[in-house]
Amino acid sequence: MSKVYIIFASLLILVAFGLVLLPDTEHEDQIPPEALLKEIMNQSRFLSADLIAARIIDEDPSIMLVDVRTAEAYNSYSLPGAINIPLKETLDEEWQPYLNQRGVDVVFFSNGDLFADQAWILCSRLGYKNLYVMEGGLNQWFTQIMQPTVPPDTSPNEDFDLYSFRKAASIYFGGGAPAQSTQDIKGENIQIIRREKKTATAGGC
Amino acid sequence: MGPLIPLDIIPEQWNNVIAVIIGMAFGFIMEGSGFSSSRKIVGLFYGYDFTVLRVFFTATVTTAIGLYYFSYLGWIDMSLVYIHPTYLTAAIVGGLIMGVGFVAGGYCPGTSLIGAAIGRIDGMVFTLGLMIGIFFFSEGFSIFEGLYNGGFMGYITITEYFNISSQLFIFLFTVVAVAAFYFTTLIRRRVKQVNY
Amino acid sequence: MKELTKTRRLTIASVIFVFILVIGFVTFRSPDFVYKLSTKATLEELTNPANIVSPVEAREMINGTKSGAVMIDLRNTYDYNKGTLFGAINIPVSDIMEKEVIEMFDDWQMQSKTVILFAEDQQAANAPWMILRQLGYSNMKVLSGGYAIAMDQYTNGIIDSTDYQYNGERPVMDFAGFIQKMSGGEVVKPNPGPAQIEPIKRKKKSVTAGGC
Numbered sequence: 001m002s003k004v005y006i007i008f009a010s011l012l013i014l015v016a017f018g019l020v021l022l023p024d025t026e027h028e029d030q031i032p033p034e035a036l037l038k039e040i041m042n043q044s045r046f047l048s049a050d051l052i053a054a055r056i057i058d059e060d061p062s063i064m065l066v067d068v069r070t071a072e073a074y075n076s077y078s079l080p081g082a083i084n085i086p087l088k089e090t091l092d093e094e095w096q097p098y099l100n101q102r103g104v105d106v107v108f109f110s111n112g113d114l115f116a117d118q119a120w121i122l123c124s125r126l127g128y129k130n131l132y133v134m135e136g137g138l139n140q141w142f143t144q145i146m147q148p149t150v151p152p153d154t155s156p157n158e159d160f161d162l163y164s165f166r167k168a169a170s171i172y173f174g175g176g177a178p179a180q181s182t183q184d185i186k187g188e189n190i191q192i193i194r195r196e197k198k199t200a201t202a203g204g205c
Numbered sequence: 206m207g208p209l210i211p212l213d214i215i216p217e218q219w220n221n222v223i224a225v226i227i228g229m230a231f232g233f234i235m236e237g238s239g240f241s242s243s244r245k246i247v248g249l250f251y252g253y254d255f256t257v258l259r260v261f262f263t264a265t266v267t268t269a270i271g272l273y274y275f276s277y278l279g280w281i282d283m284s285l286v287y288i289h290p291t292y293l294t295a296a297i298v299g300g301l302i303m304g305v306g307f308v309a310g311g312y313c314p315g316t317s318l319i320g321a322a323i324g325r326i327d328g329m330v331f332t333l334g335l336m337i338g339i340f341f342f343s344e345g346f347s348i349f350e351g352l353y354n355g356g357f358m359g360y361i362t363i364t365e366y367f368n369i370s371s372q373l374f375i376f377l378f379t380v381v382a383v384a385a386f387y388f389t390t391l392i393r394r395r396v397k398q399v400n401y
Numbered sequence: 402m403k404e405l406t407k408t409r410r411l412t413i414a415s416v417i418f419v420f421i422l423v424i425g426f427v428t429f430r431s432p433d434f435v436y437k438l439s440t441k442a443t444l445e446e447l448t449n450p451a452n453i454v455s456p457v458e459a460r461e462m463i464n465g466t467k468s469g470a471v472m473i474d475l476r477n478t479y480d481y482n483k484g485t486l487f488g489a490i491n492i493p494v495s496d497i498m499e500k501e502v503i504e505m506f507d508d509w510q511m512q513s514k515t516v517i518l519f520a521e522d523q524q525a526a527n528a529p530w531m532i533l534r535q536l537g538y539s540n541m542k543v544l545s546g547g548y549a550i551a552m553d554q555y556t557n558g559i560i561d562s563t564d565y566q567y568n569g570e571r572p573v574m575d576f577a578g579f580i581q582k583m584s585g586g587e588v589v590k591p592n593p594g595p596a597q598i599e600p601i602k603r604k605k606k607s608v609t610a611g612g613c
Contacts, residue, residue, distance in 0.1 A: 004408045009383045016270050016379035019372045022277050033434040040528040077577035091440055112569025114524045118447050121531050122440055139573045174580050278425040
């Protein structure tokens with residue numbers, strides 16, 4: 001046997017042994033911290049309550065609301081169509097198919113936006129896509145949409161459009177006519193302003 | 206960085222082009238290793254030529270080592286690498302049939318095409334037989350379907366199944382491969398030299 | 402002769418193989434930042450009340466006996482120049498992973514100084530805190546409520562001192578009760594969510610013809 005073959009054989013074993021010595025790199029599907037920082041700087045993860053209301057009214061199938069509050073709070077009241085993934089259970093195996101998916105925009109919400117944002121950061125670190133946070137959470141939902149305030153007379157038309165949208169939405173979501181209502185908007189004639197729909201991002205692979 | 210196609214670095218449409226290029230390189234190496242000769246291949250079973258074993262063991266070991274180094278260096282994401290699903294009973298039965306055909310005919314499917322390509326008649330006959338076999342299997346698929354899907358175990362690897370580290374497995378595999386190279390050389394010396 | 406050309410090919414192939422590995426290791430740089438906490442551990446940290454400092458506690462830590470705390474103002478420089486808390490150091494969120502800043506954080510961690518992060522509200526400080534906490538800075542804490550509420554407390558005194566009142570997570574009203582009242586006794590129950598999920602599976606290619 002020629003010497004060359006012995007050299008080749010020992011080289012092969014040496015290289016393979018080097019592989020064993022390599023430190024274990026855990027290649028979890030995680031985005032690096034630098035990328036996570038960029039993601040949290042990007043405010044586009046926040047969807048306004050108005051936008052979400054419009055999408056629910058449109059029966060947009062590409063939106064999935066995730067209530068991160070406790071099961072107790074969820075059972076007492078939650079947004080229509082929302083599923084309950086308490087913040088503590090965010091990483092549980094059974095919820096991963098809901099959170100880690102393509103084609104549906106997952107919108108986290110809580111009473112404020114802190115807990116929802118925490119769930120968002122955890123899932124974003126895992127590299128999940130199409131995640132959003134409802135800006136201001138249920139508190140803003142109830143103060144803005146369920147009890148819209150009449151804009152002052154001097155406001156631009158857009159504000160009045162927004163107001164009538166919110167008013168209509170509040171009726172849609174079972175809030176009835178808000179107490180502060182002074183405008184005579186007849187229930188039948190309410191035109192729900194359809195917001196421009198955000199196209200669902202089709203996940204490419 | 207990799208794998209290139211699943212991560213869309215190379216568009217998926219290039220799949221077939223790349224397949225042709227790799228196929229040509231594969232054929233070239235096989236022919237270069239002498240795999241167009243059925244006697245050379247079958248030598249593995251009679252003990253006078255172990256080129257097949259050496260080429261494939263070397264290829265497997267080199268690829269495995271290279272891939273795991275690449276994975277460590279962050280050049281490839283191993284979780285995206287395609288793993289062929291395991292159908293255990295189907296694989297055992299298919300392996301037996303293929304093994305018998307291998308010894309009897311002196312070719313495996315790929316090498317028979319290489320043989321045919323350089324104009325060997327036995328290679329052409331083998332390819333024809335291959336086609337007939339495919340025809341009967343396809344036509345009688347409903348009969349074989351249970352066997353074909355038998356023993357499904359999912360996309361599993363040996364290291365996942367036995368829960369051992371892939372790196373250690375590769376190292377042991379390399380040692381076994383080198384040992385096999387050595388012992389086959391010994392066997393070859395004892396067996397009467399065959400000229401072909 | 403034939404044997405010779407083959408070993409030469411082998412030599413070339415081996416040299417290239419080793420060369421590629423060497424190039425790989427020479428150019429290999431370990432990432433600057435590595436998560437020290439797993440996602441599970443991070444989730445536990447989120448519910449740890451020790452990571453939240455109320456404005457009063459913060460004042461005690463800075464002025465009182467428990468010295469050795471540092472305040473970090475994460476707002477932008479414009480807001481910082483208008484006013485800040487206890488001579489806080491201004492590090493806008495975009496800069497928290499700059500080299501000099503990280504060196505500073507490392508020093509404080511060595512001295513086991515408590516670092517209190519705050520921004521306009523707690524939610525804005527939470528995200529940078531979560532990143533730094535996941536990078537392993539266990540001495541980082543978040544100011545409950547943030548700048549606006551802290552200023553309000555320092556000037557007007559404490560109104561309320563329950564745990565979660567400043568982070569905006571306390572419901573502003575009884576949601577279920579409100580809906581019930583408005584819709585005339587009808588309780589709106591959340592219906593289970595859409596089932597149209599499309600889990601990411603291991604990418605399946607069409608059948609590959611394998612073998613030799």
